[in-house]
Amino acid sequence: MIGFDYGTSNCAVAIMANNSPQILALGEHGRYIPSTLYSPSRDVIVNWLQQHLPTNNQVAFKQQRQLQLQKGTAALRELRLDGINSELSFGQQALNNYLEDPEEGYYIKSPKSFLGASNLMPQQIALFEDIVAAMMLNIKKLTEQNLQHDITKTVIGRPINFQGLKGDESNRQALAILTSAAKKIGFKEIEFQYEPVAAGLEFEQCLQQETKVLVVDIGGGTTDCSMLLMSPHYKTQLDRQAHLLAYSGQRVGGNDFDIQLALKGIMPSLGMNGFLKTGKPIPTNSYWQAVAINNINEQTEFYSAANARYLKELVNDAKNEHELQRLLKVQQEKLSYQLVNNAEQAKIALTEQFEQSIDLSYLESELSTQVDQNTLLNASSRELNAIAALMQSCVQQANCQPDVVFVTGGTAKSPVIAKFLQAQFPQTKLVVGDHFGSVTAGLARYAQLMFA
Numbered sequence: 001m002i003g004f005d006y007g008t009s010n011c012a013v014a015i016m017a018n019n020s021p022q023i024l025a026l027g028e029h030g031r032y033i034p035s036t037l038y039s040p041s042r043d044v045i046v047n048w049l050q051q052h053l054p055t056n057n058q059v060a061f062k063q064q065r066q067l068q069l070q071k072g073t074a075a076l077r078e079l080r081l082d083g084i085n086s087e088l089s090f091g092q093q094a095l096n097n098y099l100e101d102p103e104e105g106y107y108i109k110s111p112k113s114f115l116g117a118s119n120l121m122p123q124q125i126a127l128f129e130d131i132v133a134a135m136m137l138n139i140k141k142l143t144e145q146n147l148q149h150d151i152t153k154t155v156i157g158r159p160i161n162f163q164g165l166k167g168d169e170s171n172r173q174a175l176a177i178l179t180s181a182a183k184k185i186g187f188k189e190i191e192f193q194y195e196p197v198a199a200g201l202e203f204e205q206c207l208q209q210e211t212k213v214l215v216v217d218i219g220g221g222t223t224d225c226s227m228l229l230m231s232p233h234y235k236t237q238l239d240r241q242a243h244l245l246a247y248s249g250q251r252v253g254g255n256d257f258d259i260q261l262a263l264k265g266i267m268p269s270l271g272m273n274g275f276l277k278t279g280k281p282i283p284t285n286s287y288w289q290a291v292a293i294n295n296i297n298e299q300t301e302f303y304s305a306a307n308a309r310y311l312k313e314l315v316n317d318a319k320n321e322h323e324l325q326r327l328l329k330v331q332q333e334k335l336s337y338q339l340v341n342n343a344e345q346a347k348i349a350l351t352e353q354f355e356q357s358i359d360l361s362y363l364e365s366e367l368s369t370q371v372d373q374n375t376l377l378n379a380s381s382r383e384l385n386a387i388a389a390l391m392q393s394c395v396q397q398a399n400c401q402p403d404v405v406f407v408t409g410g411t412a413k414s415p416v417i418a419k420f421l422q423a424q425f426p427q428t429k430l431v432v433g434d435h436f437g438s439v440t441a442g443l444a445r446y447a448q449l450m451f452a
Contacts (some may be wrong), residue, residue, distance in 0.1 A: 001154035001199070001451045002143060003443025006136065006178065008110045008220025009254055009410060010436060011035055013143050014444035021202070021441035022276070023288040026142040027092045030401060032436055035110050037135055038094035042106040047072035048088050048183050049134050052141075055185040061184065068126065093264065095341065099293065102334045109337060110255055111135070113221040113294040115122065115177050116162035116170030125177065133181035140185055152188040155447040157195040157439050159222040160249030189192070191450050193243070196226040198442030199408045201432060204230040206314050214394060214402035214428075216421065217439065218387065220411035221294065224249040225390045227398040238449045246397030248390045252383050254411040255294050255340075257376070262343035262377035265371040269360060270330070271323035282318060290330050293340050302331060326363045336364065346371050351413050377416050388424050405430045408438040 001047040003014045003021070010032040013340055014023045023031045040047050053061055064068065079086045089097050098107035111131045120128075144151055161167070162174040175192065182190045196217040203213060210231040217224045227245040234243060263272075267287045274282045289302035301307060315324040330339065342358050349356040355372040377384075395401060405425050411417060414434045422430045434441070 001155075001445045003440055003445070003447045004136075004154045005154045005195075005440040006112065006132075006156055007035055007439075008112045008222070009035055010220070011135070011139055012436065012440040013139060013435075014440045014450045015147070016444050021444040022265065023437050023440055024143055024146050026146065029142070030194065033091040033139065034095065035112065035135065036091060036094040037108050037111070037131060038089045038097040039106045040079055040086055040104070041072075041075040043068070043072045043075040044079070044086055045072075045088065045106075045127075045134055046130050047076060047265060048086075049130055049137070052134075053138055053184065057184055058163060065130075066106065066124070068123075070131075071413065088134060088138075090135060095337075098348060099341075102338060108312060110220055110294060112174075113160075113255065114296060115174035117296060118170065119363050119403045120173070125173075129177050129181050129184075131216060132177060133184050136181055137185040140187075148254060150186075152186065153451045154182065154187050154189070155191045155192065155193050155443045155450055156182065157198055157443050159219060160194055160196070160224040160226075160247050161222065161251070184244045191447075193446050194224065194226065194247065196224040196247070196249075197228065197240070197288055198440075198446060199433065199438040200226060200228045200230060200242075201235075201442035202233075202438045203301065203406045203431070203443050204228075204235060207232055211403045212398075212400055214405045214425075215408075216387070216391060216405060216407045216412070218252040218253060218407070218411040220254050220410070222249055222251055223409075225392055225394040227394045227402060233250065233302070236449070237431075244398070246394045246429060248393040248397070250386055250390055252386045254344075254409070256383050257380050257411055257417075258340050258344040258347060259291045259293065260379040261347055261371065261376055262340050263287060263296070265346070265375050266339055266358060266360070266369060267291070267327075269323070269367065269369045270327040270363070271320060274323060275319050276317050277319055278317075282314070282324070286314070286331075287328065290327065290336055291340055291343075293336055299336065303334065307331065322364075326360075326367075329363055335362070347411075347414065348377060350376055351415060371418050376414070377420075380417075380445070384420050387421070389426055391421075402428055404428065406433055407431070408433040410435045 005012045012032050014021045018107045026033050046065050064174045076086050162171050196215040199217050200215040207230055213228050213230050226247045229243040272287045294299035311328045315321050318324040346356045346358050350373050358369050360367040405428050
């Protein structure tokens with residue numbers, strides 16, 4: 001049995017060993033594999049999955065995906081004729097393959113962000129299910145290679161609310177996709193646990209007395225808060241519903257901080273905040289669409305032929321044409337992920353230093369821009385205020401103040417964000433946990449109780 005953190009930014013797996021959670025190494029990826037996938041063609045993902053699924057699941061899958069498999073077979077034939085490797089890649093290697101030639105292939109980051117999206121067509125849901133299954137299968141195989149035996153039972157972490165506009169309907173859709181994908185790749189018993197509750201279960205191990213803990217889990221795609229009653233006497237109890245005093249969650253997370261830093265820190269170098277020859281401000285909608293990598297509709301619009309024509313006209317109408325040419329290049333060469341990755345790496349660097357330079361030479365020779373911790377703070381004001389509102393909502397629901405605020409998630413590592421969160425509860429102890437491992441470890445603890 002495993003605890004499986006299928007995260008928006010990273011994925012990880014843990015088991016219980018000697019009554020303690022152990023986060024496993026996943027081959028060359030280490031303990032955390034970025035939630036990314038690269039395929040030389042979107043159409044061949046289904047064929048890769050068919051080939052790697054457990055034997056007893058292949059027949060049913062082939063019947064479900066007949067048309068997609070036929071289309072993928074034709075795409076594979078073209079790849080072979082062109083001498084292109086048809087294998088999928090995951091994690092950092094997926095990003096490397098994308099950056100090598102952004103105009104070619106199919107790259108997706110954080111597919112968990114799309115699972116609750118509204119108005120998905122059946123073929124889109126099938127594609128997301130196959131993407132999730134491929135990523136999960138890769139991780140399952142790496143786990144089984146590490147442990148030298150099959151894994152059939154798992155507890156998968158879930159946010160309180162998936163990213164989506166339709167509330168419970170979005171949550172049901174996302175859970176259905178995750179469940180179907182997990183069954184397809186060979187998990188026999190599948191349970192879910194709220195990610196902030198899992199993080200709280202791990203934090204509970206260090207407590208000596210009953211404590212009201214406000215758990216703030218800032219994930220890649222969502223932030224979830226839970227007010228939990230914790231105690232060393234509760235650690236062996238499976239049903240903790242009575243101890244869950246309140247919870248709240250919203251679609252705001254690490255990806256949003258990256259996107260806002262890209263928008264406010266990078267896009268001015270591409271003409272944002274500039275002016276047209278008429279003296280009017282340059283419209284900003286295309287800048288937002290360019291970096292909105294977690295919004296299918298916005299990205300589709302940005303890369304449309306109609307938008308390409310619009311941007312060419314905008315270049316001609318701008319006072320600083322050469323700056324707008326950089327935005328046009330992003331559109332023509334499909335560089336959205338590269339821009340946001342630049343911002344993400346700068347955000348990470350700003351956890352250790354006040355200022356960071358961002359290399360933009362792929363847009364124009366010797367081009368770069370500077371960002372600092374104040375840039376991050378100002379760019380993220382809306383996101384930070386949303387997280388503060390979630391924290392206060394939990395307190396109001398629970399009708400009590402926390403004894404401790406426990407913060408986890410990679411984004412919480414930033415001193416800018418930690419300082420902001422402490423300011424929300426200045427008289428309360430703030431504990432910053434294992435930025436990536438708390439949820440995974442808690443899921444393993446819950447798996448041990450669930451499947452005992």
